[in-house]
Amino acid sequence: MTALDRVAILGTGQIGTMVGMALRAAPEHGVMEVAVWDRDQAAMDACQQRAGSDRLLDEPRGALESDVIILATPVAQIVELIQELGPRLGPGQLLLDTGSSKQVVVRAMRQFVPETAGAVGGHPLCGRSELGPWAADPSLLQGATFVLCPVRADSPSLRTARRLVEMLGSVALELDADEHDRLLARSSHLPHLVAAAIAEMSGEVPTRALFSSGLRGAVRLARSDPAMVASFVCANLDEVLAASRDLCLQLDRLLAAAASGEEHLVAELERARLRALQVGVN
């Protein structure tokens, strides 16, 4: 079984820093060293300040000395890092990522990580719309769902990944990468674009006085990091396109109900309200 003595985190934005903080906060788990790297020196310094990481890496390859390498950059860079580091991974090492799109990641892992090493696609469902290491709040990992997408069947690396997820206080949920991407397109990726579209349309409203609390809620996701959102949307474009078509059909259905009589729209909205209540309250 893979040791968890030394962990490297590449990408020290909100998620990478949060993971580093959670690992350092629980020394009883036995992680001896947390090494970090980011192409942005300021983000790396901030992560070290917050997580108390033991080592700053000069370059991503420095991570190859660690037992577990966690890729927490935007998805496009995750794929690049898999290409760079994957072929150099040795037996017993584990590569895990935290990106929001999983098919491209798992495909790259399958291609570039040798079978002797381990690789698992990961996606912690937590985080805030604020950006960077200073927005990291490790308590958000507590009880959060951490999706794990197998790269190869019956891989022992899944067990290691599960141990790591437990150490973070999160709850592992195993899901195939294509199923993850189909569902996340609907529950997350498209909602980010919708919030951006509504925000863009709010530009027609000539005065702040007409901005309601409802609108503020509707555009909240549009305050997310553009690079991060673009990265997971572009890495999951087919599913996001399909979800967008579904959304516009749903809107057409609601508007057709409205046109055929208020009571028909009420019935549709009653059903949607029950769904919304199931989704829960922030």
Next chain:
Amino acid sequence: MTALDRVAILGTGQIGTMVGMALRAAPEHGVMEVAVWDRDQAAMDACQQRAGSDRLLDEPRGALESDVIILATPVAQIVELIQELGPRLGPGQLLLDTGSSKQVVVRAMRQFVPETAGAVGGHPLCGRSELGPWAADPSLLQGATFVLCPVRADSPSLRTARRLVEMLGSVALELDADEHDRLLARSSHLPHLVAAAIAEMSGEVPTRALFSSGLRGAVRLARSDPAMVASFVCANLDEVLAASRDLCLQLDRLLAAAASGEEHLVAELERARLRALQVGVN
């Protein structure tokens, strides 16, 4: 000038109760009596408990003894009440409503309220997604925008309505009804339908474990009262249809940018992010 001694509130849901509480909480404004009516006896009782209203009315026509009549029901009932009460209004009386769609209301006021009486379309931009008199929080009126839509040019009733809005602690914003409806379709009515559509799509997601905080924010408006939402959507259907078409075009534009390269989507999202930051934080 219209006296403000006696105010009647028809419809004691969240907004009607909130208005009643705000009027009773500030006796220095000189409102001597707040009478209330709702077709739901329990809602009327709850409003009386919370606002300490002086009189429960047996029927809407009881409001004709008041100086100011505030219609705070869903929009379709507002129009019915204008038809019933409007022709019976006398000199110096003011009819004001709180509905979210204003063209149908202002049109009905123009048709049914005699020129000797006064009528103004109103829309306070505040409230929560929770329903009913127990969700009323008069502090939400403090500093909130209260749109006033003139029914007739140079009407003295606008001055009375402005005084009432000031008494509530809100900020009056004069706007033509058609402009109000065009803007609100984009900033509020369509976002309610979008939240419902996303909530409906979340039904495909098989486990609560995949519901993120982003999704919870995106479906928040779908927890609103279906009757209320259906009422203002159906009363503003042309503008909501136009806004829906705009939204789907915006989504297509974002997806086309994504297809042409991640950096193009980043640029679009950067712009939307600035808009979202202008809209502000809840």
